[in-house]
Amino acid sequence: MSIVKACPPQQLIESLANHLKNNVPEIKPPPWALVVKTGVHKERLPQNPNWWYIRCAAILRKLYLSGRPVGVVRLSTAFGGRMRVGAKGREHFRRGSRSIIRRALQQLEGVGFVVKDGNRGRRLSPKGMSLLDQIAKKVFKEVQRQVPELKKYL
Numbered sequence: 131m132s133i134v135k136a137c138p139p140q141q142l143i144e145s146l147a148n149h150l151k152n153n154v155p156e157i158k159p160p161p162w163a164l165v166v167k168t169g170v171h172k173e174r175l176p177q178n179p180n181w182w183y184i185r186c187a188a189i190l191r192k193l194y195l196s197g198r199p200v201g202v203v204r205l206s207t208a209f210g211g212r213m214r215v216g217a218k219g220r221e222h223f224r225r226g227s228r229s230i231i232r233r234a235l236q237q238l239e240g241v242g243f244v245v246k247d248g249n250r251g252r253r254l255s256p257k258g259m260s261l262l263d264q265i266a267k268k269v270f271k272e273v274q275r276q277v278p279e280l281k282k283y284l
Contacts (some may be wrong), residue, residue: 133263134194134262136270137273138273142187142269146187146262147186149261149265151183152239156240160240163182167176167228168185168230169209169211169226170213171213185233188209189238190238190254190258190261190262192205193252194262197225197253200250201233201251202232206226206227206231207225211228212224242258243257243261244258
């Protein structure tokens, strides 16, 4: 079993986002990231000032778990949500912002964590896989310290 799958997603993504923010200077939010919503289904801007790094980390995790090439539209579907359309309360699904995902993928590709796979989309590179494995191992050890019953799973 993959250690990335065994890690709690929230802790893995936070740890990976901190690593990207502190150790990879090429990944930084674009100037428009301060005034943009993450999708039409959202009413407000992201409240977390590190939301760009969290989104990049979540994209890396999604690519790792997929194991095959994934395109921008499929990722925007994964980051979408329900949008209330009117007073009747009917909700419909709306995709997340493709511009945010495309820019994040371009930055991750520039660093070497993601590679293009022709017209089929992007996939995680071996460098990206090893980064995720290293961080997941640290996170899983931390979780094991908190919950000792998990030692049987490693």
